Amino acid sequence: MSWPAPSGAYRRLVDPLARGVDVRAEVVSVTPETTRAATVTLRPGAGWLPHRPGQWVSVGVDIDGVRHHRCYSITSLPHGHRPDGHRRADRGLLTITVQQVPDGIVSNHLVQRIRPGDVVHLDGPEGDFTLDPGPAPTTGADHPPTAPGRPLLFITGGSGITPVIGMLRALDSGADTAPDATLDDVVVVHHAPTDRESLFTDELDAMARRNRGLRVVHVRTGAGAPPPEMELNAGRLDDLCPDWRDREAWACGPRPMVEAVESLWSGPDHATTRALHVERFTPSIPDGLPEVEGTLTFRAAGVSVPSDGTRTVLDAAEDAGLSPLAGCRMGVCRRCVVPLHSGTVVDRRDGRIECEPGAHVQICVTAAVGDVEIEI
Template structure:
């Protein structure tokens, strides 16, 4: 008879035992037994790999204790071990989120990867990753999501792999228990054979009176230009719009919506990081306490927490130092931080913080 040990999500005794096990925490030992038991270092185990179009695959991930849910349209930082080095990349989550208004996340998520010829991580995930593989995970991020309440009419404009975040939204709408908005999807790929989710989109359209799918293929139809968008969706000005794809498509969409004085109805997702911005004039820093190290330091509003810790002599995890790799994630124990790229404050107990792109927004405590 096999015995199974179930680790509770809430460990009220952990703070006491941590003092006895220092410098390691209870969570560190749990992670040694099974990576999915760690809350400080979230991980997931691949349970299935489905081949999509040539050179692309969808991975299904069973989630561990550290997962805090996602909203359809968000992206997922994924850490992959290659030759003893962990490489981080981000991929849009393609699985549906919980029904709007409900907070509990699913026990698994999916994300779809397209292998790049000159890439290192994406070919590994597509061609050499199988069921049972453990991947490190960062928290789901991004604001390219559906609002609550939903608008009356929706337009999705996508090209290539830009369909991936929108696919999560469509799957969420298909499961929605409330009235679903009248929705149009305009999607462009070079050829029909390169269209991700083509069969599922056709089935979803056939089963959903609220959805119209219009596929264009650049090698035959030309690009998805403003004129073509207007022809395929004449009431585009009156729809809340989400656009994701190559920069040229998104730049043209922004100009088109701005010229129609409808820019506030357009949401754009670009597959690149925004540059780090300076903090606002009214921003304040704060006193940072590194709980396990016992070190405290003052942090200016515009100084990344990574630099604050290193200057104070605290061993800080780090990677690219630009917010790309998620190698600097640290749990926030108390207080709030400010995203130095956007100026927005955020944070709550247990939230994983990218220390290289976040500064102090008042006094705070980090689990280091």
């Protein structure tokens, strides 16, 4: 290393977890969960803040010289607890459970190629998909007050179980969470294609045996899109959990499943009386968005790439070898906001068009329409 260099650069030769502009974490272990999923245990360095069960972390990994960021739910207990419910000295370990997705650069790397001793970059924790009580729906139904031991319902699909297992582990261990959340009256409805592809099955069943108030329903949907009889409508939910209308609920999983649950809680005909919390891994994208080819120019970097109008500005920037600041990748945290210099972009969540020079746009949910210059 030549002189001069930042003092932190020398320090990280000795301690790779030394604090720099981000929080670094060392990979401690990689534990297979299914043929397509693994739990990655991390030891964060200086600057990491404790999380609340259900929150997520943005993980940055360097692959072929390019840093890629993806968000993963934290599946470990809050610091200072262990699964048997006894407090212990904080070892400072953090776990995420990653399921491979087709052509997923980061998920495939974390499941298949990352090794103990490797270093990743963390940003977070973030998210409000937690056990904190939410507002009751405004459907005209009576709204009973939130009470200790409130009845809870978790509806999950695939890797959507990951934020929920963090919450359930916390409740099972006695970790400090929301003061009125317990396992006294909890129903978990988890969807997965097959037994082999279902995450945490044995742990959930063991947890239910320890806690008489916890009921776990395993739903097997089969390969591909679920058949019509598996549609998550009011009738089917009546069969799975007859009192679902009077339970505070959390839903996380594939977009069709989450949207079906939302329609049940928002519809005036269903008279739900308690709040619904939703976590999405991808933003909802309406049909009919403009898709115009052009050139996307990152002005500060002096880089231009072709654009077909279907991919976000953030994805295009990362594929070009750039590392713009990003967090949730769903348009929630607003960490990726940058000024538009010229051209037109479309918000892929709702089709809103922005063409005002200097306007601040969220590049994780924005796509270029034709030729665009942006301040990256």
